[in-house]
Amino acid sequence: MMSMIHMSGDASLLDGDIRPGGAYINEYQGYMSEQDKAAIRAQALEVICKFRDGGCQLPAQPDTATIHRMMNFLVAQEVPPEYLPMMLEEMELDGVDQRTDAWGPEVPVARREAHEVLIIGGGMSGLLAAIRLQEAGIPYVLIEKNASVGGTWFENRYPGARVDVSNHLYSYSFEPAHHWSQYFAQQPELQKYFEDVATNYQLLDNIRLNTEVTRASYDEQSGLWRVTTRDGAGAEECHEVNSVISAVGQLNRPRLPDIPGVDSFQGQWCHSADWDESIDCHGKRVVVVGAGASAFQIVPAIAAETAQLTVFQRTPPWMFENPVYHEEVPAGKKWCLQHLPFYTRWFRFLLFWCACDGAYETIIVDPDWPHQERSVNEMNDFVYQMFSDYIRGQVGDDPDLLQKVIPDYPPMGRRTLQDNGSWLGALKRDNVDLQTQGITAVTASGVIADDGSEVAADVIIYATGFRTDRFLWPMEIRGREGRLLSTTWATEPAAYLGITIPGFPNFYCMFGPGTNLAFGGSLVFNGECQVRYTMECLKLLLQSGEKTLECRDETLAAYQQRFREQHARLIWEHPRVHSFYQNAQGKVTLLWPWKIIDMWRWTKQVEASDYRLS
Structure with a gap:
């Protein structure tokens, strides 16, 4: 219409x-x-x-x-009228990409050509940064540790891997695609999309594949970053650049569980994000450790072909119905x-x-709400009832299974998963066993559960998430006075708007601390906002004629205070919620606590007073 x-x-x-x-x-x-x-x-x-x-x-x-x-x-x-400018920009009905930074004469060409940038990571954010730098006429090199671009869609190749944001939205606003075979595309199609983008935008000549950044140090005398890379053969190279853009993401270093004997298993095993292509589950006894987003896709994909499938679940996920x-x-x-x-x-x-801000009210904690054990406000309780009814309808007459799969924390408090009946349908199969106890040890032939029983296995799949507590790990990043970023961040990484950090001039984070999404939106949209802000920082620097741009301490301090105060009001720090979003002290460090429109507003332009030019 x-x-x-x-x-x-x-x-x-x-x-x-x-x-x-x-x-x-x-x-x-x-x-x-x-x-x-x-x-x-x-x-x-x-x-x-x-x-x-x-x-x-x-x-x-x-x-x-x-x-x-x-x-x-x-x-x-x-x-609401305040959303109209953002939506018009996103839709590009006039055919104009308003987020591009193809600069005009306001930025001298000679300064652009003299400012070299190194991008770390060739996933969605890294390719986006490369495109915008190329449009602006700024030389760059992109370092990618894998054999191809695509980031998470190159690495996550497990059975059933697919996007859980509609792929007609999970694509660049300036590069929409109508070829998707499914509404929620599987890994090979997503990988091909990003490979095609790299080819079509002629990025490949500036990309170093099978190469990893090991350390980056800021030299105060020259105002340059010295970045050391190591290729697949072990050869090291040092790059001297003016700026660094980290686009390594938050979910790219697999975490194996701290269980004794993991290396002693004599069958086949792997982490879901480091999939072993030789694994064949047909007729095998398979153990899946974890019941989060990856397991939610793996288990339905392999359940029918296994002889026996045992799923060890620590925390059940909330899910909502999506029939397509x-x-x-x-x-x-x-x-x-x-x-x-x-x-x-x-x-x-x-x-x-x-997928925008409509669900935001459901995550605000009402301290006077009487049902804190199951929900955080009246709207959240409606979601609780809706999700619970959906799960009950799936489980049917099986009270034991129902007790295992109804979460005991408020909905939206952890990652909510899309479902078409495949997860609970798999758990109801005769050859599938859902265990809610833990694992005390891995043996040569299987796993030992908390109750002392042994579950024999031919294959073990660890769907146990990522090292989200270690941003930019294992790289060594040093700023002014040799300041080590991992020490600066410790257990509470923080960056202004998730992008810039005091003490680390000309260093920008994509998908940095506090920018992940948990209640809606698309990380591609977030990425486009963050790249635009980064390009505005570069424009401010190049127009000034100075060498470095650095976030002021007071800028980050004020922002981080607002960040902490906002999270204290939200569901993700609720006493009944425990997740990888939190650090050891229970503080959320990964998630964006405001509305999506706020990110769009705050990243449209740079306030020069937030930065020190020198």
């Missing part, structure tokens, strides 16, 4: 009786009767044919007020995405809006 308005120039559809019948449960579950759908398709055929026969000439595009009405119509609710989680994108949908004017952009808007 939105595309029809663009093709016809007639916005009267917005005033008709046929419209979405209610707010969306998630991106794909709005409501319209089959009769209304048929009526609209009949109208659409006429509009499309007329547009085709008229030479595919678009009439004047809707004005901003009409576009705002179209937004409200599509999502069946009011899109494993669905193919229909041919007609692909055709619309490819051929109908602005269809892709409006579909992306719908996905973005449903």
